[in-house]
Amino acid sequence: MNWLALGVVVLFAGLIVVFWLLARRNGDAKLRRLAAYEVLERAISYAVEDGTRVHVSLGRGEVTGPNSAAALVGLSVLRRVGEIAGDSDEPPVATAGEGALGLLSQDALRGAYRSLGHPYSYDPTLGRVSGLTPFSYAAGAMPVMADEKVSATALIGSTGVETALIASAGNRSRSLVVAGSDSLPAQAILYAAASQPLIGEELYAGGAYLGAGSAHLASLHAQDVVRWLLILVIVGGALGKLLGVL
């Protein structure tokens, strides 16, 4: 049994609970500036005002696979975008490259409409499966930006190199592209192709920055603590090796 991994998971869970309780008691917490989410939040507000649409592309990470976390963050962001822009003339639209993710995107949007108090305005075609292979997913998501009055695209999920095609389509239609992925090649590509790239763990901070709830803030703080612990372990290990102690 891997006790170390279990210990890290238990510590992580404990920290999330502690920070969650603290966040619920203390209210808003200070977060470091993250331009991508600031710009996205502004873009959502502008979209509501000028009658354009926000497009959230959730990638093609299987919900039952190891890439599910990125997809779940994308769903949290979609839900939040739906809550902010759901009652506008042009409601947000979501595309996914996987069947279950497509269904969950519909569920997230349905939930957003219910929380806005008008569930009957929900249109199931707002959550779409654009294709089931990497390039068909990209090919299906690209026309959404050109044809459906999209002014901002959030590419948040597990994607591969095909994400460059979606980002390029966004650039061509002069819409803002905020994008992040859990894959390294996709991150490198998005650094160049997206208007606002999300690097590394910034992808997972979407909920916290878009105001999805205190649990997102708590997990972000817990992540920071565990990251510093890891840094200490890595630096300590390197020093120990250098000094011949380890």
Added chain:
Amino acid sequence: MEKKRTAPISTAVAILTGLVVLAGYWLASGQEGGLASTVLSLRGNLLNTAMLLAAVALVLGSINLLVVHIGKIRHGSKNALYSFFLILAMEFTFLVVLIQGPQGTLADWLFTYIQLPIETSLMAVLTFSLVVALLRLLRRRLNLYTAVFVFFALLTLLGTAPILGVEVPMVSDFSRYYAQVMASAGARGILLGVGLGSVATGLRILLGADRPYAE
């Protein structure tokens, strides 16, 4: 009202399923009939059920794709013609696979001579997209990070694919050094961040603090 009725059940199912699957990572298969063996067997059943549901979701996803494009044709949207061809191709492929099976001659032909070339073409288009993206990056976000990014991208290209086969002295060695040391260190740092983010997202769901799967 409905929210109160459905959310606790779906949340409880998600948490319990998650806990059983997670526990499976720490439990070694023990004695027949023991707790570990029961949990592992339950985990296997849950994962099999998830696979089955994912397959059903795939079918529903295809139906969703069809419905969206039928809607585009009905509303006379700008690119309705493309939607028409998509539906035509989808129906045709579905019928072919239904009659011949996925290993059939025509199904194989469709994959080899239609789908594969189209996806390969898109891969080729990707190359141009990346060059355009790089140029756009230089115009849009010209700062130190961009300069470093572009410099190392070009150096990697020179190191791995020398122009006209002429190797520039030291470039290959240097590009090998930074790919194995500097880039590898950076990549590990990013992957650690991705790993932490994934664990945090999973734990949020296991604790019932985040429910992106249901209202």
